[in-house]
Amino acid sequence: MKVLLRNPRRELEIEGPTTVLALLKRLEINPESVLVIRGDTLVTRDARLADADDIEIRPVISGGSNPA
Amino acid sequence: MKCRRCGQPAVIDVRRHNAAFCADCFVHHCREQVKRAVHDFDMLEPGQRVLVAVSGGKDSLALWHLLRELGYEADGLYIGQGIGEYSDHSRDATVAFADAQGWKLHEIDIRGQYGFDIPGAAFATKRAPCGSCGLSKRHLFNKAALDHGYPVVATGHNLDDEAAVLLGNVLRWETGYLGRQHPVLPESRGFARKVKPLVRLGEREMAAYCVIQGIDYMVEECPMAAGNKHLGYKDMLNGLEEQSPGSKAAFLFGFLERGHEHFAVEAGEEREALGECRECGSPTSNDDLCAFCRLRERAQGVDAPVELGPTRRRRNRGRHSPSRPTSAG
Numbered sequence: 001m002k003v004l005l006r007n008p009r010r011e012l013e014i015e016g017p018t019t020v021l022a023l024l025k026r027l028e029i030n031p032e033s034v035l036v037i038r039g040d041t042l043v044t045r046d047a048r049l050a051d052a053d054d055i056e057i058r059p060v061i062s063g064g065s066n067p068a
Numbered sequence: 069m070k071c072r073r074c075g076q077p078a079v080i081d082v083r084r085h086n087a088a089f090c091a092d093c094f095v096h097h098c099r100e101q102v103k104r105a106v107h108d109f110d111m112l113e114p115g116q117r118v119l120v121a122v123s124g125g126k127d128s129l130a131l132w133h134l135l136r137e138l139g140y141e142a143d144g145l146y147i148g149q150g151i152g153e154y155s156d157h158s159r160d161a162t163v164a165f166a167d168a169q170g171w172k173l174h175e176i177d178i179r180g181q182y183g184f185d186i187p188g189a190a191f192a193t194k195r196a197p198c199g200s201c202g203l204s205k206r207h208l209f210n211k212a213a214l215d216h217g218y219p220v221v222a223t224g225h226n227l228d229d230e231a232a233v234l235l236g237n238v239l240r241w242e243t244g245y246l247g248r249q250h251p252v253l254p255e256s257r258g259f260a261r262k263v264k265p266l267v268r269l270g271e272r273e274m275a276a277y278c279v280i281q282g283i284d285y286m287v288e289e290c291p292m293a294a295g296n297k298h299l300g301y302k303d304m305l306n307g308l309e310e311q312s313p314g315s316k317a318a319f320l321f322g323f324l325e326r327g328h329e330h331f332a333v334e335a336g337e338e339r340e341a342l343g344e345c346r347e348c349g350s351p352t353s354n355d356d357l358c359a360f361c362r363l364r365e366r367a368q369g370v371d372a373p374v375e376l377g378p379t380r381r382r383r384n385r386g387r388h389s390p391s392r393p394t395s396a397g
Contacts, residue, residue: 063298
């Protein structure tokens with residue numbers, strides 16, 4: 001499957017099938033820090049991903065100044 | 069996983085609630101969490117006029133969307149900070165969203181209106197850029213609310229932001245900051261009321277809300293924030309959260325329920341004792357210029373010679389005191 005990572009943007013080819021949780025573990029990514037999107041739909045950590053899937057792992061952690 | 073509310077296939081799990089939701093029920097969950105925060109902390113009157121601080125990122129655009137959905141007369145304020153392409157993209161995302169929704173957006177361009185930008189300010193002050201950025205945004209959001217007659221400013225600080233700020237302030241026992249860390253800062257002389265309606269929602273939930281609602285937010289991170297302490301605190305807290313779901317909420321809401329009151333008196337006294345800036349009239353602890361006007365004086369016309377970021381901070385280490393912890397107040 002094609003896996004898109006961000007910040008910095010890069011693409012990996014990873015063999016499926018696997019689960020979201022196993023994929024994140026393999027990439028050493030904390031599931032709390034990302035969303036996993038298949039096509040244009042969010043998937044939960046127990047979802048099975050097929051070899052033909054296009055997956056985006058989108059970071060959700062932002063930080064910087066605190067304006068309030 | 070199945071949706072806890074309707075039993076349909078879930079698209080997102082929220083482990084601190086021991087729940088998963090389908091798209092529709094997740095949107096309902098987000099609205100309910102905002103309604104509960106607004107109610108519990110007495111943030112807003114029904115349908116009240118609110119100025120929302122928007123950056124083009126997930127939290128601020130989701131907040132604007134949620135407040136409108138809940139019936140508030142919410143307008144946006146975007147502040148251009150002159151951080152190269154990042155600022156260009158963040159403005160594009162904000163303007164596109166406001167235009168698509170047909171909602172009113174105020175804009176301030178720091179460079180055009182005040183003669184400096186954040187990279188220049190970081191270079192001039194030899195401090196981390198996030199400090200100059202936060203200081204400028206706090207001053208300008210407050211000023212814009214007072215100038216345009218908005219009784220309340222709403223910011224997109226979420227549960228993760230607040231827990232990370234709390235961790236930073238506790239690590240240094242910053243009692244003044246701890247006294248000001250609250251989802252509501254009341255109106256006082258020279259200050260508009262400030263509220264944080266997303267305090268019951270994590271940033272993973274806000275990103276999911278945007279994906280589900282088709283809100284095209286800017287995923288790219290600010291290049292000047294990379295590697296800062298605040299992100300480090302979030303990493304640590306997410307490590308705890310993965311091991312023990314609910315840790316971040318327990319940490320923050322435990323403080324708000326049982327710790328905040330012990331620090332609030334000191335913060336209130338500090339606010340009462342503030343004077344007026346001779347340049348802009350804003351409240352200040354200084355008898356002369358407020359922090360924003362001092363920053364403006366030092367940074368006007370200064371161009372940063374190189375891209376500033378964590379590298380800059382590393383280079384300065386040893387020559388300057390450590391950057392101040394993030395203030396939630």
